[in-house]
Amino acid sequence: MPAVAIGRISIPKGWDYDVGVSFEKESKPIQVKSVKKNGPMWGKLRRGYMIHGIVLGDNRKVEGLNGAQLKSLLENTSKSKDRKLLVQVAFPSELELKFGPNYDYQHEGVTLEETGGKIMLKKIHDETLRKQILPGMQLASVFFEDVGVEVSGYSLAELAPCFTAETNCRMTLWDPRRAAPSSGKKTILPRRLDLQLPAGVADLGLQVTATVIDGEKQLKLSGMMGSTPCFLGGQGKLLSGMIVQTLLVDSYVFRDLKTASGLKETLEKTSGRPDRIMMLERPTDGRNNKPATKIINGKLSSSSAPTQKKDVATKQIVLPSSNANLGFEFEGTQTGVIQITSVSASSKARVGQTIVGFIDKDGTEYSDIADYDLREMIELSQNTRNRKLVVKEAQWEDNVLSTTAEQEQES
Numbered sequence: 376m377p378a379v380a381i382g383r384i385s386i387p388k389g390w391d392y393d394v395g396v397s398f399e400k401e402s403k404p405i406q407v408k409s410v411k412k413n414g415p416m417w418g419k420l421r422r423g424y425m426i427h428g429i430v431l432g433d434n435r436k437v438e439g440l441n442g443a444q445l446k447s448l449l450e451n452t453s454k455s456k457d458r459k460l461l462v463q464v465a466f467p468s469e470l471e472l473k474f475g476p477n478y479d480y481q482h483e484g485v486t487l488e489e490t491g492g493k494i495m496l497k498k499i500h501d502e503t504l505r506k507q508i509l510p511g512m513q514l515a516s517v518f519f520e521d522v523g524v525e526v527s528g529y530s531l532a533e534l535a536p537c538f539t540a541e542t543n544c545r546m547t548l549w550d551p552r553r554a555a556p557s558s559g560k561k562t563i564l565p566r567r568l569d570l571q572l573p574a575g576v577a578d579l580g581l582q583v584t585a586t587v588i589d590g591e592k593q594l595k596l597s598g599m600m601g602s603t604p605c606f607l608g609g610q611g612k613l614l615s616g617m618i619v620q621t622l623l624v625d626s627y628v629f630r631d632l633k634t635a636s637g638l639k640e641t642l643e644k645t646s647g648r649p650d651r652i653m654m655l656e657r658p659t660d661g662r663n664n665k666p667a668t669k670i671i672n673g674k675l676s677s678s679s680a681p682t683q684k685k686d687v688a689t690k691q692i693v694l695p696s697s698n699a700n701l702g703f704e705f706e707g708t709q710t711g712v713i714q715i716t717s718v719s720a721s722s723k724a725r726v727g728q729t730i731v732g733f734i735d736k737d738g739t740e741y742s743d744i745a746d747y748d749l750r751e752m753i754e755l756s757q758n759t760r761n762r763k764l765v766v767k768e769a770q771w772e773d774n775v776l777s778t779t780a781e782q783e784q785e786s
Contacts, residue, residue, distance in 0.1 A: 379463055381427055386458040387415040390449070396420060398442050404463065405442055410507070418506035420460075423467035423550075432457040466512055466550040472504075475520070475543030480504055482538045487514065489531040493555045496548060512548040515556055519544045523565030524613040527556045536609025564616055564657040572653055573606060577646040580605030583619065583635045588658050592633045594619040595658070617655040624651050626716050626726055650726065689731060691763045692723050698757045705730060707746030715766070724766065732765030740765065 395414025399406040405426040410416055428438035429448055432455035437448065452458055474480050484501030487494055494514040499505045516527035517534065520543040526534075538544070584597040596617045605611030619638060622629040624645050632638050645651055694701060702722030705715050713730040732742040733752050736759040741752065756762050 379427075381461050381463055383430065383459040384416075384419050384462050386429075386449070386460055388456050389453050390415045398426070398445070400442060403439075403441055405440065405445060406465075406467075412503075412507075420462070421506070421508055422470065423465050423508070425463040425465045426460055427463060428461040430459040430461065431455065436461070464509065466509070466552075468550050468553070469515070470508065470512065470548045472508075472546050472548065473544070474538075474546065476541060477520075477543045482540065482542065487531055487535075493551070494531050494534075495551065508548075511551050513551050513553070513555065515547045515549045516561075517544050517546050519610055519613060522570075522607065522610050522613055523568050524610075525563040526561065526613060528560040537613065539608055541608075542610065562613065562616070564614070566657060568614070568617065568655040570653040570655060572642075572651040574649045574651075575646055576606045577643045578603045578639065579611075579642065580607075581611050581614070583638060585634060588618070593658070594633055594635065594638060596655070614655065616657065618658050620654045620656050622651060622653050623727070624648050626714060689765050689767050691734065691765055694753070694762045694764060696758050696760055696762075698753060701753070705746065705749070713744075713746045713749060724764070725768075728766040728768060730764055730766055734761075734763040734765065735759075736761050 395411030396416050397408045399408050402425075407420050407422055407424040407426065409422060410420050426440075426445065428436060428440055429445065430436050431448070431452055437444075438461065440448070449458075472480060474482050474484075480501055480503075484499065484504055485496055486498040486500070488497035489495070496510050496512045496514065499508070499510050516525060517529075517537075518525040519537060521541075578600075579596075580600050580603040581596050582598040582600055584595050586593050586595045596614050596619065598615050599605055599612045607614075619632050622632060622638075622641055622645070625648070629641050629645075632641060702719035703715050703724040704717045705713055707713050715724050715726055715728045715730065718724050718726055730749065732740050733744065733749055734740045735752070735756055738761070741748075742765070744752070753762075
């Protein structure tokens with residue numbers, strides 16, 4: 376076997392086991408689990424490094440240590456000036472890094488390169504990240520948070536267009552000695568995706584294909600358009616296979632989205648609206664291969680509704696004491712659902728939420744109320760504090776008003 380290169384890293388005086396570094400409990404040699412940012416060993420030790428022993432101040436070398444023995448030696452010799460760790464540069468088996476505007480690391484901080492059938496972290500330009508890990512790890516998978524899709528087995532040429540300054544993603548990296556991810560592309564689609572469409576978008580820039588699933592006509596995303604840029608950029612192609620369920624504009628659900636022409640026309644006629652959400656769903660549940668939840672005119676089919684209504688969290692919204700400052704409007708539907716239909720900029724309520732209860736100034740909660748009951752409660756409780764609404768986030772089974780593109784244009 377080739378010799379393992381072991382280096383010596385000086386230990387600051389006073390540094391012991393419990394200051395800034397943690398180790399894997401069972402590994403031997405001892406593997407570094409984490410290093411505290413800006414701690415005494417930050418930039419000297421990195422996650423994955425292997426500690427084979429320690430050289431004490433009197434030049435005694437102690438090897439074959441476990442974590443407990445290393446801890447004891449570090450504590451007992453913390454005043455020594457000349458201690459050194461015997462360290463082997465190595466990589467952790469697996470590591471996750473987060474990139475994008477929501478995180479500390481940006482995509483331009485690293486360079487990826489495809490070689491030998493693997494995508495490698497070739498260079499690290501970000502100084503902070505360079506102190507955390509070394510270049511050389513391989514890319515195993517990427518989770519694109521903005522579209523909820525996880526991929527592996529893609530080539531770098533396919534992934535590169537997806538990495539922009541606006542992309543938030545989580546990269547899983549592997550030790551370069553591990554075999555590359557199994558051959559063949561793997562794409563894990565989200566069960567459901569509520570896609571916010573910016574105002575002005577009149578064309579998705581995505582190919583759509585009419586299909587039939589379980590006897591019902593559906594519209595499936597099937598790739599990128601060559602002529603029209605996708606508003607999602609390169610990430611748009613990752614949504615191939617998702618089913619277009621509905622388009623929610625304010626509190627209206629469009630039901631005529633079963634053909635490519637119907638979708639195109641609806642998008643064009645609503646392109647001036649700032650609040651549009653396209654609801655997508657994968658066609659089957661990958662865990663049990665059951666059909667995904669169906670939506671019929673803005674409502675769940677009866678067979679699916681019970682599973683969707685479970686464990687939907689509620690939250691409370693504190694109301695101002697004056698009704699003139701409520702900042703929202705609501706209305707009841709034929710099925711008794713009370714839905715928020717409009718809000719002001721200062722309101723904490725959101726369009727599409729359903730009101731499921733009211734709490735008065737004494738803390739008494741009223742549920743299963745009709746919209747006219749709620750209006751009376753709000754009127755009678757005016758000029759009191761601590762009154763609250765109990766709301767749920769918008770659900771597809773809520774009986775929101777359905778409409779067509781033509782009807783919406785006329786209004």
